[in-house]
Amino acid sequence: GNSVTQMEGPVTLSEEAFLTINCTYTATGYPSLFWYVQYPGEGLQLLLKATKADDKGSNKGFEATYRKETTSFHLEKGSVQVSDSAVYFCALSDFTGGGNKLTFGTGTQLKVEL
């Protein structure tokens, strides 16, 4: 079956530091890959996505590249801000087994301090 593994949190960084959150996946088909972000008390919001190998998704300074050879989709940002503090979820979807279901990783909490 499908699965997503992401690095354990919490991750604590100083403002303007470089961020990497690792994500690897296992899928039986040809998945699309996503990063979602959850701010306190809210639902999940799509941050970025990539639908095929070597695609790079980007949004709000965050980037992730779909690496099929390493089955990875690591999230990066060059300079984090306090407002980036949230929980980040890596996810995949594919049509194997019927339907476009999302499989999520366990989430990584990011805390950015001044």
Place this chain on the structure above:
Amino acid sequence: DAGVIQSPRHEVTEMGQEVTLRCKPISGHNSLFWYRQTMMRGLELLIYFNNNVPIDDSGMPEDRFSAKMPNASFSTLKIQPSEPRDSAVYFCASSLEAGGTWGTEAFFGQGTRLTVV
């Protein structure tokens, strides 16, 4: 569009009582998902509907849980009887799936925080 709307936002109930959570997906979307989020298990997919038909309910934990989607604009998740271990945040999400479309984004509601005492 108002987005995915869930109600209530918070629910506190006593063990053994019936609980019904409600969801209105985004108009025009044809897929609907119910997720449960807890500290221990993270985000779990409970059930997935496509065109109002349940496609995968393998994540529904027990017979105490049931979900319906009587029409394209409304879905319910019912727990009867409720137990303290059902305490969690329950999210509804919707998406638009078209044949052969990859990378469909799911839009999440703000969730219902359920506490069973």
